[in-house]
Amino acid sequence: MSPDEDFHRFELEIDKWRYRRKDADDRKSQDEVFDQQNLMRIYKLFTDGVLDRLDFPISTGKEGNVFRATTPDEKLVAVKIYRTTTSTFRDMAKYVQGDPRFKGLTYRKRKLILAWAYKEYLNLRLFVKAGVRVPKPIAHLDNIVVMEYIGDENAPASEMRDTRLEDPEGVSDKILGYVKAAYQKGELVHADLSEFNILIHSSEPVIIDVGQAVMLGHPLAEEWLERDVVNMARFFKKYNVRIDVKAALEEIRKK
C-alpha cells in the first residue's frame, strides 16, 4: 500500500470517532481534536509503532481529550490530546511563567500548549522518580502525551470523587505521603490536586493531570501546596477523616 493510501485508510478509521458521539458539544470537541494537524500527529504515533489503534474516548475535557489506545504489543495506554484551540491558555501561562525550565518561552498560544503537553510529560517522569504513583509516561509528541493506562480491560479507573472508599484514612495517608515525596524528592507541587485528579485503581490512589505541577522555585509553589492540602482536607471530611492542614504542611516540609 502506498503511504497515501495508508493515510487515507487511517483517516477513515478516525472518521468513525468523529460522528459516533451523539450530542453536539461532544461532536464539536471530537471534530476539534481530529483536526488535520492532530491527525498527522496521531498518524505519526501509528507509523512510529507507539500506537496500534485508538480504542475509545475516555474523557472529553475542557483542555483536551483522553483516549484509550492499544500498542502494537497489545498493551493498553492512555493518549491525552491537548486542544490547540482552547481559550484556557491564559490560565496556563501562570504555571509556566516562573518555571526555570521554560525560561525564554514566548507566550504564543500554540507554543504554550505544546510546551504544556511537554511539561506534563516531564512532570510525570519527575513524579515517577520521586516515588509518586502516577501513570508512567510513554511518549510525547507536540500536544499529545501517551502514558500508562489506569484501569482494566473493561473500564478506566474512576475518579476519587465517584468512588466509595473502603479505607479513606489509608487513602488519605497515602496521598499526603505522595505530596511529601513529590515535595522532598521531586521538588514538585502538583498545584491542582483534587478528587477529580486522583484515580482509584484496585483501591489505591493514582495521581493524574500533572501538566500544571510546578517546581519549588516557582513563586507560588508554597501557596499552591497549601491549596492542594486544603482540597484534601475538604474532601476527606466527608469520610470523617480529619486532616489538620497546618500539621500536614509541617510534615510535608519537614526534612
Ligand SMILES: Nc1ncnc2c1ncn2[C@@H]1O[C@H](COP(=O)(O)OP(=O)(O)OP(=O)(O)O)[C@@H](O)[C@H]1O
Ligand atoms: N492514564 C489514564 N488512565 C485512565 N484514565 C485516565 C488517564 N488519564 C486521564 N484519564 C481520565 O481522563 C480524565 C481527564 O484527564 P485529565 O484530568 O488528565 O485531563 P484534563 O485536561 O484535566 O481534563 P478535564 O478538563 O476533564 O479535567 C480523568 O479524569 C480520567 O477519568
Ligand SMILES: [Mg+2]
Ligand atoms: Mg483533570
